[in-house]
Amino acid sequence: MAKNFVQPGHVVTVPAPAAVSSGDLVTVGVLTGVAQFDAGSGDPVEIALEGVHEVAKTSAQAWTVGAAVYATAAGLATTAATTGNVLIGVALEVAANPSATGVVRLNGAAPAAAEA
Template sequence: MKNYVQPGDMITVIATAAVASGDLVRSGSILGVAATDAAIGEEVELKTTGVFDLAKTSAQAWTVGAPIYAIAASSLLTNVPGTGNYLVGVAMAAAANPSATGRVRLNGTLGLAVTA
């Protein structure tokens, strides 16, 4: 295949805010976890697929296989499809209420925003 470029599970983007390794980062419709730290304007590699322990809304209990959404205003993850939340993956482990993190398999891109 002469037109093959790369697997696409690691994508380079320009940081629009300071990023720490392990942060969930959105760049347009691309979503991934930062492989390294980056300052504003620097390149950062994002791992767009895989299973990660990520910051979640503490006061929620998650079940395995539940759809998981990103809250645009806070970058926390939630299992509630509220208006403006974007589908980002599925829960891969149960998460207690309260808990600070949840295990998520990322889709690699943002789903459409929930509108109602």
């Protein structure tokens, strides 16, 4: 293994941008993951960057399998590729309109914030 290897990176520690609960989407810059435990604003929190997670979504959206999923500034998952939203992965299950949650396969890290 390379001498400069730090960690696998499936789960990383970041400062919580606000108070978060376990299972919340947490975005720091263009890095978004799922909080592994509750944390206060500024406290270290581990976020999963990969895997399949059920997350809170924009209720008034219907999702199809394979749709691109983004994180909003409010911490909700959405299929809207608007400025400021961060690409986080793809929908793995159909989600009805309305519905509170959706199932997402996280992509590890966003290449960049979405363009309008």
